[in-house]
């Protein structure tokens with residue numbers, strides 16, 4: 001069950017706005033050992049929650065690589081989410097009602113500071129492994145750049161150093177669908193439902209792959225001309241999210257994802273990534289069209305002690321959730337601290353893997 005930490009003092013956001021107090025919903029699994037050196041901190045992605053044993057089965061849980069019998073596992077629900085931390089659903093004391101669409105922009109830098117605050121409250125000065133995929137990977141990278149000395153190991157999957165124009169375009173398309181639903185943020189019954197469902201259907205196109213749809217949603221019989229399987233899948237995925245996630249929170253989180261840029265305020269992406277001192281495992285997914293391998297190659301090029309692995313998945317981007325067993329295999333050596341590769345080997349490896357040097361604006365070498 002989630003636990004709650006109520007922090008009753010103002011939390012200053014990057015935008016200049018202030019949340020008068022913040023609540024953190026969090027889960028822990030396992031026991032902190034006497035040396036306090038067995039902490040694994042997991043950052044969740046867009047629509048997940050702090051119960052990482054529930055949404056990462058096969059990777060987190062008894063007998064898995066991230067085993068609560070061995071590690072003290074912590075996961076905190078990000079600000080803005082539907083699952084208990086301060087969000088658009090929370091009471092705005094100044095307005096005397098829930099924040100709703102007035103909820104301020106919470107950037108990935110704000111969430112990294114929020115996690116740091118919670119870690120301080122929990123007395124976790126040193127974290128053995130910080131880990132996350134997708135938006136969780138963005139939070140992990142941002143936090144590792146902010147407090148490099150806090151982490152021994154870092155593992156990020158299907159993520160990037162700065163949210164791409166492609167990713168922002170997907171998110172804006174979803175927000176356009178949500179704004180076209182004029183019930184969003186109102187007191188209407190099912191407010192924002194149609195917009196959220198359309199937004200999730202758009203998002204699914206980026207979370208999966210052409211081959212995933214062809215393999216799972218093609219028609220079994222020929223000669224069909226309407227009412228396709230792929231259509232009902234899209235509608236069902238929208239409805240499935242509506243049943244568990246608040247439209248206003250989804251809207252807020254997608255803005256937060258767009259804000260992600262480890263280079264902001266640090267000179268460049270390259271300079272920011274060079275601050276990371278943790279040994280870092282970076283996992284790419286070969287069918288990920290949302291966070292393609294180019295983006296993890298940038299991470300690998302600039303994080304000093306890092307290694308890039310490419311994992312196969314038929315699931316596309318969402319492989320970071322569904323390929324839990326494979327991820328566990330990549331992780332187990334890493335947790336024993338086997339990963340020490342020199343920079344020259346790493347560079348040759350990255351170039352060979354990607355076929356060429358990738359550059360994204362702001363990631364230039366310094």
Ligand SMILES: CC(=O)SCCNC(=O)CCNC(=O)[C@H](O)C(C)(C)COP(=O)(O)OP(=O)(O)OC[C@H]1O[C@@H](n2cnc3c(N)ncnc32)[C@H](O)[C@@H]1OP(=O)(O)O
Nearest residue numbers: 047048049055217229230232233234236240244318321322
């Ligand atoms: C209570 C909670 O849910 S807490 C939060 C859990 N979620 C998270 O943490 C977020 C991260 N998780 C996810 O994003 C997803 O769950 C994933 C990526 C791990 C898996 O996605 P899924 O939607 O389960 O997988 P998939 O794409 O195979 O779709 C399967 C679902 O679509 C349904 N489906 C498949 N084809 C069709 C179709 N043609 N028409 C209608 N429905 C269809 C299946 O019956 C199944 O339904 P179910 O989920 O109700 O059992």
Ligand SMILES: N[C@@H](CCO)C(=O)O
Nearest residue numbers: 045046047048134135
């Ligand atoms: N399926 C994931 C995708 C975002 O990375 C989620 O809903 O959180």
